[in-house]
Amino acid sequence: MTREEFTTNVCCWSDLIEWCNDNNCYVCEDIYDSYSYDEYINDELSDWAREDSWSELKDRLNGLPDGYDYYRRGDYDDWDGLDDSDFDDFYRDALEWGDEHGIWDDEEDEDDGEEPLIEDDDVEEEEETPNEDISFGDLFSSCAGEVQRISTDAKEAAEREEAEAEAEFNEFMVGIVAVVEGRA
Numbered sequence: 001m002t003r004e005e006f007t008t009n010v011c012c013w014s015d016l017i018e019w020c021n022d023n024n025c026y027v028c029e030d031i032y033d034s035y036s037y038d039e040y041i042n043d044e045l046s047d048w049a050r051e052d053s054w055s056e057l058k059d060r061l062n063g064l065p066d067g068y069d070y071y072r073r074g075d076y077d078d079w080d081g082l083d084d085s086d087f088d089d090f091y092r093d094a095l096e097w098g099d100e101h102g103i104w105d106d107e108e109d110e111d112d113g114e115e116p117l118i119e120d121d122d123v124e125e126e127e128e129t130p131n132e133d134i135s136f137g138d139l140f141s142s143c144a145g146e147v148q149r150i151s152t153d154a155k156e157a158a159e160r161e162e163a164e165a166e167a168e169f170n171e172f173m174v175g176i177v178a179v180v181e182g183r184a
Helices: 003-009 013-022 034-051 054-062 084-100 136-181
Strands: 031-033 070-073 079-082
Touching (some): 013 084, 031 034, 034 070
Antiparallel strands (some): 031 070, 070 079
């Protein structure tokens, strides 16, 4: 991961903890999410009950923070709830740790001003264009004339079909009128 990717993609506690775990960074080793915090306290509770009096146990439990998404375990099993301002501090520490340990991948230069090298295999040979017997202008003119002739023929054919259809309709109507008037 590049430093820029870290600053862009690591934006919450879970991202930061995951990054620290993936890179063996100690910065978040004592950070617990609420589930892990509850699990840790539940595991320690029986030991505390054996070692402490009931009033000491009550004080210990009352001293535990509650209602946070993330917690930090201190050196003497003292706990702190963590918020966004704490995240910023740990984030900066992890960023500095990455700088000090040279953990970042090199930034890729998107445009260093140099043309990419083209291998000979990548270059397709251009085919020579053969000389034609007719110029483009002559070809265009002859095609335009042919298109106009086809268009005229199609128009004339459509007009003939329309006239034939109209003649058939008129003949049909004459037959209908004859039947209605009783001449047929």
